[in-house]
Amino acid sequence: MAKAPLLEFSAARDQILQHAKHHTIPNSESVNLHLALNRIVAKPIMSPINVPSFDNSAMDGYVIREKDVKENTTLPIAGSIFAGHNGDIQWPKNTCLRIMTGAPVPNDAYAVIMQEDVKIADQQMSFDGHNVKAGQNIRRIGENITINTEIFSTGEKLTIPKLSTLAALGLNEVCVFKALKVAIFSTGDELTPIGEPLLSANSIYDSNRYTINLMLNALGCEVIDLGIIKDDLLSITQTLKQAADLADIVITSGGVSVGDADYTKKALEQIGEINFWKIAMKPGKPFAFGKIGHAFFCGLPGNPVSSLITFYQLVRPLILALYQQHTPSQQFTLKTISHLKKSIGRIDFQRGYLHRDHDGQLVVSSTGDQGSHITSSFNHANCFIILEKDRDNVKAGEYVTVEPFDSCLL
Missing domain, CATH: 3.40.980.10 (MoaB/Mog-like domain)
Incomplete structure (x- = not known):
């Protein structure tokens, strides 16, 4: 038979x-953010706030109005605005304000000029208006994240950067799959x-x-x-x-x-x-x-x-x-610098090392003996070299399919 x-x-x-x-x-459950690392989002996470929640300065510098932007301008420094400032901002006409990173900018602010681009003398600030553009160095409300928009979708893995984003939104719990x-x-x-x-x-x-x-x-x-x-x-x-x-x-x-x-x-x-x-x-x-x-x-x-x-x-x-994760494997074609042994009949997953050659080109090489008992073939590998079932031995210089490892193996 x-x-x-x-x-x-x-x-x-x-x-x-x-x-x-x-x-x-x-099933899903709500867990504290401290316990959510590598958990999988069970329902879309929406932003409860705008990020930033107010217009603020992107750096230390000086805030000016549009009408004060001229070729060469000198303005008195009328005061300072610090991060965490509450209440009204007193800003007389024809003056500028010293402003710190993260501090709220006045409603009629045109731009923030970084402190390295100005000259200070006798409590006055001088700058070249040719180099000033509207909105420069101002982080606008909702510029990063807009309220009620979807931040993460069902099936996404909560990594450290993603959890950091949720923390910035003030979220203490998240709904994840059990x-x-x-x-x-x-x-x-x-x-x-x-x-x-x-x-x-x-x-x-x-x-x-x-x-x-x-x-x-x-x-x-x-x-x-x-x-x-x-x-x-x-x-x-x-x-x-x-x-x-x-x-x-x-x-x-x-x-x-x-x-x-x-x-x-x-x-x-x-x-x-x-x-x-x-x-x-x-x-x-x-x-x-x-x-x-x-x-x-x-x-x-x-x-x-x-x-x-x-x-x-x-x-x-x-x-x-x-877990409803939609993460197709990334595969692309590269030149191998190694001779690869292969018999026709089965798809072959060989262990490879993805790196750049002397010319800066991305190439792949074998990690050595590919026997099914040779675990050392994984020690320096960072990808699979995938050889099609109908393919025979591969010579150095030929092109092969490469699949980089994901976090499960790295």
Whole structure:
């Protein structure tokens, strides 16, 4: 019997996103601004005020009226306006006022001349009117943000600069999605928890679960870590049921290949559904996607690089879609300065280093051995080099598709 063809990578990701589109989104909650870093906006945030809320000076200088702008003008300094000034501003005609950064400007102000552009002598200010333009160095009301306008949309991630903006608006709380609950566990008799002595000479450390945990945290998820489960069909089946009861997404590492001891797929066939497994991608062919009850299931390969790449390229888009984040990956074409080994048949995600050459041109180079067990290929990488499935070996100087890492990997 002929083997079933591998599912194309683009078709696999499209299927995942279609399922996410029809899935109930997480509930929302209001949280204090201090606790909102990296949380996802659940409903549009509108500005309650204008920013600035009043016309003010952009720098230390001198405020003048329009009729006093002449080729060479000398005006008496009638007083000073400081930041935080309240009350009326006394400003006699044919004079100027010393003004500080952030101080309110009078209603009839024409411009603020920065202090470096004037001469001061005997309490008088002289300036060249040719260089003065209307409104210069004046920050107008609502110039930055207008009241009742949308500041951030549903699905936006609240970064430090965005939270700073909300603080400037005086907002103390923000409505965000409740964190997606993601249950994770690894399978394999050969696995040892990190920080403990290796179980035997043939054991390896369970680095995948640690890495997945970090990436889930970066994506704003609540992680339910169920540890390492031995290669036993009953244990894996019970753990999958437990995970599905606790979480919105269940992620496993290992056990979705075709070996006799790969029980995860067998367990899933008994208690859930498999939409697909095995994708025409490298690394990461043995990836499974399905559901257990209400929870999505993502079965990652056991090889560390394969696990990381399938998470980034397939699980990460699922999580972003459930949070209503619309952040398509940025891809562009660049010249590679490295020879890249490639076999025809599967799309290949190689690790690359994006940088500028001696001529200042943006180029990409390989980070070395691209084997699915060579985790060091990520150590100095900042992008994926994506080679199409029908492409063969790539010579230095040829053009390739490059996808820079986002904050999930940086």
